[in-house]
Amino acid sequence: MLHPGLSETEPSGATVLAITSGKGGVGKTNIAANLAICLAGLHQRVVLMDADLGLGNLDVVLNIQSRHHLAHVISGHRELEQIIHIGPLGVEVICGGSGIEMLANMNTFQRQRLLDGLDALHRRADFLIIDTGAGIQSNVVSFCLASDQTLVVTTPEPTAMTDAYAMIKVLAANGYAGRISIVVNMAHSVSEGRLIYRQIADVAGRFLNCPVYEGGLLCRDEAVPNAVRKRMPVVLGSPKSPFALSLNEIGMRLTRGKCQKCQRGGFFRKVVHWFF
Ligand SMILES: Nc1ncnc2c1ncn2[C@@H]1O[C@H](COP(=O)(O)OP(=O)(O)OP(=O)(O)O)[C@@H](O)[C@H]1O
Numbered sequence: 001m002l003h004p005g006l007s008e009t010e011p012s013g014a015t016v017l018a019i020t021s022g023k024g025g026v027g028k029t030n031i032a033a034n035l036a037i038c039l040a041g042l043h044q045r046v047v048l049m050d051a052d053l054g055l056g057n058l059d060v061v062l063n064i065q066s067r068h069h070l071a072h073v074i075s076g077h078r079e080l081e082q083i084i085h086i087g088p089l090g091v092e093v094i095c096g097g098s099g100i101e102m103l104a105n106m107n108t109f110q111r112q113r114l115l116d117g118l119d120a121l122h123r124r125a126d127f128l129i130i131d132t133g134a135g136i137q138s139n140v141v142s143f144c145l146a147s148d149q150t151l152v153v154t155t156p157e158p159t160a161m162t163d164a165y166a167m168i169k170v171l172a173a174n175g176y177a178g179r180i181s182i183v184v185n186m187a188h189s190v191s192e193g194r195l196i197y198r199q200i201a202d203v204a205g206r207f208l209n210c211p212v213y214e215g216g217l218l219c220r221d222e223a224v225p226n227a228v229r230k231r232m233p234v235v236l237g238s239p240k241s242p243f244a245l246s247l248n249e250i251g252m253r254l255t256r257g258k259c260q261k262c263q264r265g266g267f268f269r270k271v272v273h274w275f276f
C-alpha cells in the first residue's frame with residue numbers, strides 16, 4: 001500500500017534509511033555496509049552514502065578505494081558519476097566527505113545541477129542507505145529528518161542507550177515524519193536486546209509520545225571485528241555468523257515493508273533544507 005501522500009504513477013524514488021546513533025562506535029558503519037549488501041542480495045538496487053563528515057570509514061569495511069568524494073564534485077574536480085564506487089553485489093557507494101556542508105558555498109546554478117544529479121541517484125535505487133556520524137549535531141540530524149526511516153543504533157551500554165534516547169528526542173522535537181526504529185547491537189543475548197529495545201521504546205512513548213519500532217537485534221559477534229580486520233564484509237566472509245543471519249532478517253523485513261515511504265520529493269533537497 002502506498003503512503004496516502006503518494007500517487008500510484010509518480011516515481012517515488014528509493015526508500016531512504018538513515019543509520020544513526022547518539023553515541024559513537026556502536027556499529028553503524030558495519031550495519032550500514034552489510035545491510036546494503038543483504039538488500040542487494042535480495043535483488044534490490046542499493047545506493048550507500050557515507051555521510052559521516054568527520055571520520056567516515058565505509059571504504060574500510062567494504063574494501064573500496066574512496067579517494068574522491070562529494071567535495072571533489074563540488075570543487076569541480078570530478079563529475080558525480082566518477083565518485084560512485086561499485087561495491088560488493090553492485091552496491092553503489094558514494095562518499096559524502098564534507099561535501100554537503102560545502103553546498104552552502106555553491107552558486108544556485110551549480111547547486112541545482114548537483115542536487116539534480118543526486119536526486120537522479122535517489123530515484124533509480126530501491127534503497128538509499130545513509131551512514132551518518134554519531135550525535136545530535138545538525139548535520140547528522142538533517143540526514144535523519146529527510147529520510148523515510150531512521151534506524152537508531154544502540155548497544156546495551158547505559159551511555160549508548162541514553163544517547164539513543166537523546167537522538168529520538170531531537171527527531172521528535174523537529175516533527176520527524178518518518179519511522180524511528182531501534183537496532184540493538186552487541187547484545188549478549190536476544191532477551192537482553194529485547195529488554196533494551198522495550199526500555200527505550202517505553203520511555204519514548206511515555207515522555208515524547210513518539211512510537212519507536214523494533215528494528216532488529218544483533219548479538220556481539222567476533223565475526224564482525226574479524227571481518228573488518230580482513231577487510232571483507234561479514235555477510236560475505238561469514239554468512240552463517242549470528243550477526244550476518246540477523247542482518248539478513250532485517251533486510252528481508254525491510255523489503256517487505258518497502259512501500260511504507262513516508263516522505264515524497266527529492267531527498268537531497270530536503271537534507272539541504274534542514275541543513276541550512
Ligand atoms: N555485533 C558486533 N559484535 C562485535 N563487535 C562489533 C559488532 N558491531 C560492531 N562491532 C565493532 O565495533 C567497532 C565499531 O563499529 P563501527 O565502526 O561500525 O561503529 P560506528 O557506530 O560506525 O562508529 P562511529 O560512530 O565511529 O562511526 C568496530 O571495531 C566493529 O568491529
Ligand SMILES: [Mg+2]
Nearest residue numbers: 028029052057
Ligand atoms: Mg561509522
